[in-house]
Amino acid sequence: MSGSRHFAVVEGREVLYRRFGEGPAVFVLHGSPQASRAVIAVAEACAARGLCAIAPDTPGAGMSDPLPGERPTSADYGRHLRGLADVLGLKRVGLYGFHTGAATACAFAGLFPDRTAAVALEGLPAWTEDERADFTANYLPSFQPSWDGSHMAWLWARMEEQVLFFPWSSPTPGARMRYPVTPKEGVHANCMDLLDAGDAYRAVYQAAFDFRLADWLPRLVAPALIATTEFDVLRAHLDRPEMEGLGRAFAGLPEIQAACADHLAAHPGAAASPAPVLTDRGFVAVGAEALAWRASGAPGQPVLRLHAAGDLSTPPTPDEGPVITLDLPGHGLSAEGWKAPPTGLEGWTDAVAAALDGLGLRELTAEGEGIGGRIALALHRRNRVMAARATGPGGGPPPEADFGSVSLTPEWDGAHLVRACRIARWERLYAPWHDRTPARARAPFDTLDPVSIHARAVSLLKAHDRWLAAARIEAQTD
Missing domain, CATH: 3.40.50.1820 (Alpha/Beta hydrolase fold, catalytic domain)
Structure with a gap:
């Protein structure tokens, strides 16, 4: 159920x-x-x-x-x-x-x-x-972000210890518990809960x-x-x-x-009322899954704003006009339920179009960054939006010959958590992040503040390998 x-x-x-x-x-x-x-x-x-x-x-x-x-x-x-x-x-x-x-x-x-x-x-x-x-x-x-991502290694170990000792902070023979070791997917889910809470x-x-x-x-x-x-x-x-x-x-x-x-x-209580409907935030069904959406609430013709691979939507502000944002499939609050990404740009566009239909949105324009921009242009080609604008082509996944796997799927030792932080930091320094040559250096580069890098790492982890699927589409040429 x-x-x-x-x-x-x-x-x-x-x-x-x-x-x-x-x-x-x-x-x-x-x-x-x-x-x-x-x-x-x-x-x-x-x-x-x-x-x-x-x-x-x-x-x-x-x-x-x-x-x-x-x-x-x-x-x-x-x-x-x-x-x-x-x-x-x-x-x-x-x-x-x-x-x-x-x-x-x-x-x-x-x-x-x-x-x-x-x-x-x-x-x-x-x-x-x-x-x-x-x-x-x-x-x-x-729990505070560190510049080198070591706080992520602590987090994984902390969640492992929780089923080994009680209290976890007292790893002594007398505190040893009899729980089975939690599978890596369960440890990851607990880590993501704490990452949401901070x-x-x-x-x-x-x-x-x-x-x-x-x-x-x-x-x-x-x-x-x-x-x-x-x-x-x-x-x-x-x-x-x-x-x-x-x-x-x-x-x-x-x-x-x-x-x-x-x-x-x-011992039943009173019958529940229907769920109240908010006008500025919620979830819209897309087949068996759902996409999270937000709206600024301002009157007028809305602009649909779509984010890049591995990112999540930036909440609209009331003073920027009517804006609708979506967390793309498998990203942000839309991550839950999407076991696999949509197939190709058409599949991603289908999901966004279905969300617009579910929200009853017809007369709007679209803009996006990376894969979000490619979806916006695809919606315009379908005559689903009146106009579209795309920015940021994206860098695509790194070559395996140099980097091996950059998967963010949970690993037994939590290495994927630290990897997300390292990727998020390299993104600030190079474009694309995996081409770390002087010619690709960002100058000037964005802040290397650990808090903002940590926030980007968390958004990457929410998407995990759906980020790679989206990044590959960003790197395609028409």
Whole structure:
């Protein structure tokens, strides 16, 4: 059962959320440092039982804007979730939460009992003061881009360690866990979640470490299922004094996911309303996939703006006139679901034309850079846009004789993360980046600021080998 992605605005901050099924509403809240894609299986289990599962990216995680303040609490996240419920027209909801999400769900239920139908709390924490102090001091180092890309090597190792030791920051025999090593695709997905959050990942985590179960259990009046799996790192918390006799351990993920969905279905809230439609941002279906779009909202004849290979759309500003931007197939927010790139320039153009049809856009002009420019010209040849302009022919992929593979597909050691940073830096110095001769040097070159190079590296990683497919089209001659 596939879900859909949407945006909402809560007190001026954007929230990305996923929606599965129809019926009584349940919030499905992920753990840290992940985003909503990590709880898709639970959301699908709820939808299969006749519920409408809504899985938001927690503020500061995934693609949701962070909360203000230096150290928001689980109560703050609970209040924000109530704000999202208000925006979505959800009067009374069920809640599922995993680890960090369980703390937020518990806080919501304690603060707003009249809005809570039931809660299913997987891995609800019951920290000791020593654990809380240790995690606060050692678990959450700052994540800042470095000029040489070494922060990417740290990130990969950090995500590997998370399934080896708990806490990951204490690699000792006593902290060793029994999890199987995560496949490279799973480590990569976790890395991409933290790359979306950046240093904001710490605030979401810290709220869960500051969570004190004794402050919230007396306020929990909704029907509650408190549980873990037998192999969960927080399994031992079920035996702590605050939770003694309240929780249950399940053998594995299928069992606990089914139990949580059954519990929420047995205590339904109010039926979910249709998803509100935003006029400035969203996703448009293109066959079985979707493209992300943004609009400036200004009146007049719109300009379609398309980006280059490995890039993502630049948000339009209200003062630049009516602009529509798309993340191209397999790029940016359009990366999800596109396992392979479209075939040839015609396939890329077909996808953009389908998106324009889905958005009801007819009278517009188009401009683009690199492959975006080639698509714009192709749309004009089809009489799909009234005029088109192209800039930046692009450099194409490097010769394998000199560079070997430059694939950004996940590798077991995370080398692709560092490679993306190196490519992004060379792009600032040479055009094309792989022709590193004096004749191809950029003079003057753009800033070598690590933050902006890191941002480009992340956009390359979102596209991974679809970037190469697009770059090959950029290098073609008509």
